[in-house]
Structure formats: structure tokens, C-alpha cells
Amino acid sequence: MGIALITGASEGIGKELAYLFAKDGHDLVLVARNVDQLNRVATEIEERYQRTIHIITQDLSQPDAPRQIRNTCVSLGLQIDYLVNNAGFGLYGPFAEQPLEDLMQMINLNIKALTALTHYFLPDLLASKSGGILNVGSMASFVPGPLMAVYYASKAYTLSFTEALAHELKESGVKVTALCPGPVKTRFAMRAKMHQSRLTEKNALDAFTVAKAGYEGLLSGKPVVVPGAVFRSLLFGTRFLPRNWIASSVMRIQQDRTPLR
Ligand SMILES: NC(=O)c1ccc[n+]([C@@H]2O[C@H](COP(=O)([O-])OP(=O)(O)OC[C@H]3O[C@@H](n4cnc5c(N)ncnc54)[C@H](OP(=O)(O)O)[C@@H]3O)[C@@H](O)[C@H]2O)c1
Structure with a gap:
């Protein structure tokens, strides 16, 4: 079944993706800092699915980390x-104060590492005319996000x-998918210091549901996956609204935790 390399596999969505790949018979390379x-995740998966798991401890916000992962x-x-670029973090607050x-470091992790790892591993995928790349975006991918x-x-x-990339590789046999969830129940919001944002709790999906939607979307060759009907309809609505209005709404939602009416 081959090997899946998953970044940010120590918890949250990445950990659930690791389980899904292993369940289907893939060996794994798991990357994170902790x-x-x-090791805990690897032991659990080995025991449950008898797969071979390699661990690479790297801080992907360090410029040389993707090259070191490729070399390992x-x-x-x-x-x-399969390459899964899942590791990422956010930071809440006014830009000028951050x-x-x-x-x-966020740009290094969310953008540069994702780009470099894709560039390093794509040649092998192209040569095999199979496999795929799953990049974890967000509902945030579609709108401007004040705060x-x-x-x-x-x-x-x-x-x-x-x-x-999905278009460039359409005829190559390599599948490419962006997984774009809304709020997910992981430690992401806490790490992002989103204490004051209303986006943290309301309607959040669990990590397994989100990972499964992304995994199945990748296997079926969908270029973009937005898990959850509520989030898909929200997104559909944004197509008809001015960007300026959307930016003000996101600002308002991010701004305070007064319950939504
Ligand atoms: N949760 C949400 O509401 C939400 C919504 C939309 C999109 N997303 C996206 O989903 C992805 C996964 O997030 P999550 O919710 O699962 O968050 P999470 O529970 O905080 O997990 C993040 C994972 O990334 C790893 N990571 C963080 N910084 C790293 C670094 N510098 N180098 C290597 N690994 C690093 C973490 O492991 P270590 O700490 O061990 O390094 C952890 O395994 C992210 O790209 C995030 O932007 C999340």
C-alpha cells in the first residue's frame, strides 16, 4: 500500500489522518516536534494495525527542516x-501587536515548509504515476481574516x-487535495490564543470527522474538501457578498465572545 508521510501527526487532525492511512494498510512517517x-501515537498505531512507523522529530518552522526530512x-x-502537509498554527490578535x-515562524511552517516538502517529494510521486498530496488549509483560506x-x-x-497544483497534475496519476475545515475540536485554538474569538466553539467538528473527509476526498481525487454541510453553505454564501463586508463580519466574529444570536 506504500508509505504516507504526515506532518503534525502528534495530535489533532494529523493524528487522525495517521490512523486512517494505517487502517488502509499504509506504513507511516510521522513528523512533529514532540x-x-x-512515540505514543506510533505505539498505538503499531499495536492496532501492525504497520511500520518511522518518527522524524523536526521543527518545521526552521528553514532547513524540510530538506532534513527528505534526507532522512x-x-x-x-x-x-502520500504526503500530508498538515502541521500548522495560528496566532490571534491585532497584526501590529504580534x-x-x-x-x-508561522509563514515558515504554514507556507514555506509545505511548499518545500511538496517540491522534495513530488518527483517520486510523478515517477510512480500514483499516490497523492493532501494539504491542510482552512475555511480561512477563502476569506480575509482581521485579527x-x-x-x-x-x-x-x-x-x-x-x-x-491539482490542475498541473491532472493527467499525472498523482492526486492533490486541499482540506479546508472550519473550527475543529483540537488544541489549535488554545495554541493560537483565541481566548476572545467566538470562532473557537460554535459548531466545531471533531478531528476524526475532518480527517476522514480529507482522506476520502484525497482518494476520490477532489481538489477541495470542506467538511460539514453548515460550513459548505456558509462558504457558498460568501460568493455573493462583497469582500469588504466579509472582512467586517470576520472581524466582528473574531472580536468578542458575546453569544451569537
Ligand atoms: N483546529 C481548527 O480549528 C482548524 C481549523 C482549520 C484548519 N486547521 C488546520 O489544521 C491543521 C492541523 O491543526 P490541528 O487543529 O490538528 O492543531 P493541533 O491539534 O494544534 O495540532 C498541530 C500539529 O502540528 C504540529 N506542529 C505545530 N507546529 C509545528 C512545527 N513548528 N513543526 C512541526 N510540527 C508542528 C503539532 O505537533 P508538535 O507540537 O509536537 O510539533 C501537532 O501535531 C493546521 O494546519 C491548522 O491550521 C485547524
Whole structure:
């Protein structure tokens, strides 16, 4: 069945994706920073599905990390069949008040690492005329996001890049999908310090539901997957609204936790 390399596999959506690939018979390369958590996930999956799991501990916000991951795979003789660029983080607050270093790390992880890993592993996928790439975007990919400006912009990049790549690779046998969920019940919101945003709880999906939608979308060759009917209809609505109005609405929703009426 081949090997799936999944970034951000120590918890949340990435961990659920790891289970889904393993259940279908794939061996895994799991990437994240927290080695203990990665080991826990690997042990659980090995016991449940008897797959071979490799762990690579890397901070993908470091510029050289994608190259080191590629080199590790080459030295272990691992040919990657599926690449899942899932690791990512957000940061809540006014742009002017956010530390530049944190914003640059977000760009390194959400944009640069995703691009570099895709570039490193694509040649093998093209040569095999099979497999695929799953890039995790967000509902944020579709709209401007005041109070999380850089995060939303980074996810807009993910969607645009992934859709373009899906077109370039249409006849190649390699599948390319952008998974664009709305709020998901993981530690993402807590890590992003979204204490004041209304987006954290309302209608959030669980990580398994989101991972499954992305996994099945990838296998069936969908270029874009938005899990959940509520979120698909919200997104459909944005097509008919001015961008300026959308930006004000996102700002209002992000701004305070007064219950929505
Ligand atoms: N949760 C949501 O509401 C939501 C909504 C839309 C889109 N998304 C997207 O979904 C993806 C997964 O998020 P999640 O909700 O599953 O979040 P999560 O529970 O916080 O998991 C994030 C994963 O990424 C890894 N990671 C974070 N920074 C890393 C770095 N510098 N280098 C390597 N690995 C790193 C984390 O592991 P370590 O800490 O061990 O490194 C963890 O495994 C992200 O791209 C996020 O933008 C999330």
C-alpha cells in the first residue's frame, strides 16, 4: 500500500489522518516536534494495525527542516506515496501587536515548509504515476481574516497553491487535495490564543470527522474538501457578498465572545 508521510501527526487532525492511512494498510512517517507524543501515537498505531512507523522529530518552522526530512527518508530508503502537509498554527490578535518572529515562524511552517516538502517529494510521486498530496488549509483560506491576518493569508496561499497544483497534475496519476475545515475540536485554538474569538466553539467538528473527509476526498481525487454541510453553505454564501463586508463580519466574529444570536 506504500508509505504516507504526515506532518503534525502528534495530535489533532494529523493524528487522525495517521490512523486512517494505517487502517488502509499504509506504513507511516510521522513528523512533529514532540517526540514523546509521536512515540505514543506510533505505539498505538503499531499495536492496532501492525504497520511500520518511522518518527522524524523536526521543527518545521526552521528553514532547513524540510530538506532534513527528505534526507532522512532517502537515507532510510523510504519512498513516499502520500504526503500530508498538515502541521500548522495560528496566532490571534491585532497584526501590529504580534511579535514579528512568531509571524515569520508561522509563514515558515504554514507556507514555506509545505511548499518545500511538496517540491522534495513530488518527483517520486510523478515517477510512480500514483499516490497523492493532501494539504491542510482552512475555511480561512477563502476569506480575509482581521485579527488573524497572517494566518488567514497563509491558508489562502495553501488553497491557491493546492488548486493550481491539482490542475498541473491532472493527467499525472498523482492526486492533490486541499482540506479546508472550519473550527475543529483540537488544541489549535488554545495554541493560537483565541481566548476572545467566538470562532473557537460554535459548531466545531471533531478531528476524526475532518480527517476522514480529507482522506476520502484525497482518494476520490477532489481538489477541495470542506467538511460539514453548515460550513459548505456558509462558504457558498460568501460568493455573493462583497469582500469588504466579509472582512467586517470576520472581524466582528473574531472580536468578542458575546453569544451569537
Ligand atoms: N483546529 C481548527 O480549528 C482548524 C481549523 C482549520 C484548519 N486547521 C488546520 O489544521 C491543521 C492541523 O491543526 P490541528 O487543529 O490538528 O492543531 P493541533 O491539534 O494544534 O495540532 C498541530 C500539529 O502540528 C504540529 N506542529 C505545530 N507546529 C509545528 C512545527 N513548528 N513543526 C512541526 N510540527 C508542528 C503539532 O505537533 P508538535 O507540537 O509536537 O510539533 C501537532 O501535531 C493546521 O494546519 C491548522 O491550521 C485547524
